[in-house]
Amino acid sequence: xxxxxxxxxxxxxLNSMNTSEMEDVLDYIKQLLYNEQLDRDYQxxxxxxxxxxxxxxxxxxxxxx
Numbered sequence: 001x002x003x004x005x006x007x008x009x010x011x012x013x014l015n016s017m018n019t020s021e022m023e024d025v026l027d028y029i030k031q032l033l034y035n036e037q038l039d040r041d042y043q044x045x046x047x048x049x050x051x052x053x054x055x056x057x058x059x060x061x062x063x064x065x
Contacts, residue, residue: 014022
């Protein structure tokens, strides 16, 4: 089965679903793609960035060299 036929089959399946079924499929895909470690890393990165911004706004920031 080539890629085009697979894509068409997926689209046909999605078109035949009701809203609730589509949401279930989307939730399933999100669960497959969600990586807890990546989320944790992002949260740490975001916290560090916010801390640096806060320090810069208060004149306490010393850039790394």
